[in-house]
Amino acid sequence: xxxxxxxxxxxxxxxxxxxxxxxxxxxxxxxxxxxxxxxxxxxxxxxxxxxxxxxxxxxxxxxxxxxxxxxxxxxxxxxxxxxxxxxxxxxxxxxxxxxxxxxxxxxxxxxxxxxxxxxxxxxxxxxxxxxxxxxxxxxxxxxxxxxxxxxxxxxxxxxxxxxxxxxxxxxxxxxxxxxxxxxxxxxxxxxxxxxxxxxxxxxxxxxxxxxxxxxxxxxxxxxxxxxxxxxxxxxxxxxxxxxxxxxxxxxxxxxxxxxxxxxxxxxxxxxxxxxxxxxxxxxxxxxxxxxxxxxxxxxxxxxxxxxxxxxxxxxxxxxxxxxxxxxxxxxxxxxxxxxxxxxxxxxxxxxxxxxxxxxxxxxxxxxxxxxxxxxxxxxxxxxxxxxxxxxxxx
Amino acid sequence: xxxxxxxxxxxxxxxxxxxxxxxxxxxxxxxxxxxxxxxxxxxxxxxxxxxxxxxxxxxxxxxxxxxxxxxxxxxxxxxxxxxxxxxxxxxxxxxxxxxxxxxxxxxxxxxxxxxxxxxxxxxxxxxxxxxxxxxxxxxxxxxxxxxxxxxxxxxxxxxxxxxxx
Numbered sequence: 001x002x003x004x005x006x007x008x009x010x011x012x013x014x015x016x017x018x019x020x021x022x023x024x025x026x027x028x029x030x031x032x033x034x035x036x037x038x039x040x041x042x043x044x045x046x047x048x049x050x051x052x053x054x055x056x057x058x059x060x061x062x063x064x065x066x067x068x069x070x071x072x073x074x075x076x077x078x079x080x081x082x083x084x085x086x087x088x089x090x091x092x093x094x095x096x097x098x099x100x101x102x103x104x105x106x107x108x109x110x111x112x113x114x115x116x117x118x119x120x121x122x123x124x125x126x127x128x129x130x131x132x133x134x135x136x137x138x139x140x141x142x143x144x145x146x147x148x149x150x151x152x153x154x155x156x157x158x159x160x161x162x163x164x165x166x167x168x169x170x171x172x173x174x175x176x177x178x179x180x181x182x183x184x185x186x187x188x189x190x191x192x193x194x195x196x197x198x199x200x201x202x203x204x205x206x207x208x209x210x211x212x213x214x215x216x217x218x219x220x221x222x223x224x225x226x227x228x229x230x231x232x233x234x235x236x237x238x239x240x241x242x243x244x245x246x247x248x249x250x251x252x253x254x255x256x257x258x259x260x261x262x263x264x265x266x267x268x269x270x271x272x273x274x275x276x277x278x279x280x281x282x283x284x285x286x287x288x289x290x291x292x293x294x295x296x297x298x299x300x301x302x303x304x305x306x307x308x309x310x311x312x313x314x315x316x317x318x319x320x321x322x323x324x325x326x327x328x329x330x331x332x333x334x335x336x337x338x339x340x341x342x343x344x345x346x347x348x349x350x351x352x353x354x355x356x357x358x359x360x361x362x363x364x365x366x367x368x369x370x371x372x373x374x375x376x377x378x379x380x381x382x383x384x385x386x387x388x389x390x391x392x393x394x
Numbered sequence: 395x396x397x398x399x400x401x402x403x404x405x406x407x408x409x410x411x412x413x414x415x416x417x418x419x420x421x422x423x424x425x426x427x428x429x430x431x432x433x434x435x436x437x438x439x440x441x442x443x444x445x446x447x448x449x450x451x452x453x454x455x456x457x458x459x460x461x462x463x464x465x466x467x468x469x470x471x472x473x474x475x476x477x478x479x480x481x482x483x484x485x486x487x488x489x490x491x492x493x494x495x496x497x498x499x500x501x502x503x504x505x506x507x508x509x510x511x512x513x514x515x516x517x518x519x520x521x522x523x524x525x526x527x528x529x530x531x532x533x534x535x536x537x538x539x540x541x542x543x544x545x546x547x548x549x550x551x552x553x554x555x556x557x558x559x
Contacts, residue, residue, distance in 0.1 A: 057410075123486050126485050126486060127411070127413070127485065127486050127487070129485070130413050130487075135415070136415035136450075137450050138508070139413065140413060140414055140415060140551055141494070141508065141509055141510045141553065142485065142487075142488045142492050142494065142510050143494065143508065144485060145485050147480065148478045148480055148492065148494045149494070149508075151478040151480075152476055152477070152478050152494060152495075152496060152508075155476045155478065156476055156496075159476065201481075201482070202480075202483065203478050203479070203480045204478065204479065251450065252507075252508035253449050253450065253503065253504065253506075253507050253508065254449070254503065255506060255508075259496075259506070260476075260496065
């Protein structure tokens with residue numbers, strides 16, 4: 001019988017402005033993860049994949065995986081490595097862990113992601129973002145901090161499809177309201193449409209609540225096979241049915257779509273992931289998409305096939321992304337409200353899908369059996385999609 | 395010049411904190427792009443074997459992997475497709491207003507080039523406005539050259555600016 005990868009458990013530490021070192025955050029996340037599966041002990045874990053992009057810049061620490069292993073009391077014998085795909089690092093780690101456990105190269109892998117972004121002087125994290133894009137070409141044009149890039153994206157979406165500021169605000173309101181009772185979220189407050197519409201300008205048309213915050217935080221999850229998982233848990237198993245990671249661009253001059261609001265690489269990633277998972281967009285009951293900006297979620301629901309191209313604004317504003325809607329999206333609060341410590345985000349998304357598919361989410365989607373996570377990373381360089389299900393692909 | 399908290403870095407150049415490219419021949423095989431820029435030319439590489447024009451410039455052709463490349467001139471004038479203006483919260487190293495635009499230089503692969511717009515106040519730019527290449531100096535850097543000692547390498551960078559009517 002072939003080995004099939006499942007996500008067994010997961011946990012995240014409190015996200016926000018943390019008075020902590022990056023290795024403290026990883027320890028908190030590892031504990032939160034094992035607290036979710038008390039039968040599993042650190043000695044059972046034979047693999048560690050660490051996802052962090054800013055450890056090298058903001059914590060002066062490269063080769064992060066051995067340091068995290070040591071601090072978390074892990075002694076991996078199958079794999080101990082780090083991956084850096086910025087905002088998609090956690091999802092990348094899960095894809096790699098799936099491949100390793102299905103191939104028999106590892107049995108129980110912890111995927112842990114985290115960042116410590118608040119530095120003693122705040123300029124440094126912002127300045128370091130020059131390294132998040134193509135440094136010599138886009139960083140030197142002042143494209144390191146993403147608001148201008150996504151402001152242009154929003155403008156092109158408005159220009160081509162008639163999307164309005166109200167549509168963007170509806171995404172912020174939905175996601176903040178999902179996070180209001182999430183104790184590990186950075187932003188735990190309800191938001192009204194009026195507050196979102198009247199918020200301070202960042203880069204027009206984007207205002208404060210259209211943009212995710214800078215976040216310290218970590219998250220960890222366990223990837224293993226279904227056969228091994230059954231030894232540790234009686235909960236329903238959550239399989240990783242299909243994945244895809246598409247990179248068509250990493251410099252702003254060569255954007256793959258017709259314009260900045262046309263995300264060809266998302267469509268290709270979605271098609272690949274749906275094919276591999278043997279599902280269609282209509283099968284997705286709950287999704288965690290990469291709402292680094294409100295406009296991102298508007299475009300993602302289109303490119304993932306939840307609605308027609310150009311209708312994402314109306315889809316979000318008509319509450320289709322809320323509980324009871326067609327596809328509830330970012331049901332724990334998303335990047336906008338839970339926060340976005342880059343390498344940890346994909347793991348946070350996976351944990352929310354795990355809980356949804358096991359029927360123990362805070363904002364539970366009824367009968368959720370298939371769920372999706374999506375990340376974009378860099379200057380819209382790469383798109384990463386994972387599809388989870390209560391049943392394996394047959 | 396002292397670095398607060400790290401006195402050992404006094405008078406040292408940390409490349410890991412440099413916002414501009416390492417353009418010098420000793421560190422970059424596309425140094426010719428920056429040399430051309432100093433002459434006011436906006437150039438890139440074209441493959442002499444398959445004819446593919448890549449931007450940014452390369453050391454191999456991304457289509458056929460040939461190393462047989464030549465520098466060609468790109469247009470230095472274009473038109474604004476869309477633009478954004480950041481007035482508050484401009485990141486360190488840039489001045490307010492920080493304006494970005496997708497510009498059309500008329501020929502592939504620069505029909506949709508994302509660039510900074512300089513020498514332009516906030517609130518005056520319009521879609522369709524004409525812009526032109528703007529080259530400006532950026533700080534020189536010290537390069538250790540063995541027995542020859544340390545030499546200062548001059549650098550320039552580019553953006554686009556409105557064409558004055």
